[in-house]
Amino acid sequence: MFYRKKKKPTVLVKVLLKSYRVLDLNMTLFIIRNLLEKRRLCFSFVRLPLKTRLITLNRSPHVHKKSKVQFHLKTHTCFFEIRFSNKYFNVTDFLKLVQQNISRSVSLKLSVKER
Numbered sequence: 001m002f003y004r005k006k007k008k009p010t011v012l013v014k015v016l017l018k019s020y021r022v023l024d025l026n027m028t029l030f031i032i033r034n035l036l037e038k039r040r041l042c043f044s045f046v047r048l049p050l051k052t053r054l055i056t057l058n059r060s061p062h063v064h065k066k067s068k069v070q071f072h073l074k075t076h077t078c079f080f081e082i083r084f085s086n087k088y089f090n091v092t093d094f095l096k097l098v099q100q101n102i103s104r105s106v107s108l109k110l111s112v113k114e115r
Contacts, residue, residue, distance in 0.1 A: 003032045009115045010083050010084065010085040011083070011084040011085075011090075011091055011113070011114050011115070012083055012113045012115060013083075013094070013112050014079070014081055014086065014110065014111045014112075015079070015108065015109070015110055015112070016077065016078075016079055016080075016109040017077065017079075017080070017108060018028070018076070018077050018107045019105050019106040019107065020075060020105065022076050022108050024105045025072070025076050025078060025106055027076075027102075027103060028101075028102055028103055028106045029045070029078060033045075035094070035097055035098070035101075041083065041084065042082070042083040043080060043081065043083070045078060045080045046078070046079045046107065047077070047078050047079075048077040048079055049077075050074055050075070050076060051075040052073065052075075053073040053074075054071070055070065055072075055073065056068050056069070056072070057070075057115060065110075067080075093095075
């Protein structure tokens with residue numbers, strides 16, 4: 001008879017970071033990568049393409065209709081995948097550390113799956 005080894009329960013966390021400021025996003029990435037490397041966790045990250053939104057407004061609404069101003073809104077995004085199989089460091093500890101160190105201009109979206 002063959003016995004199967006029980007696999008360690010792993011948790012896959014997907015993190016999506018968005019920001020209008022590149023420097024804040026880079027600092028957040030640097031902090032998160034250092035946290036994960038210290039804990040020796042398996043992770044991978046990808047920078048997603050830059051999204052630009054063009055907004056056009058009239059300078060003066062009355063006489064000069066052809067005079068317009070354009071604004072660019074650039075959204076920088078980054079995607080993380082982290083696997084937690086360590087029983088001493090779990091997802092809630094990671095979330096506490098990230099929330100303490102994240103910048104206010106960076107938005108964070110998480111999804112957690114257990115395997």
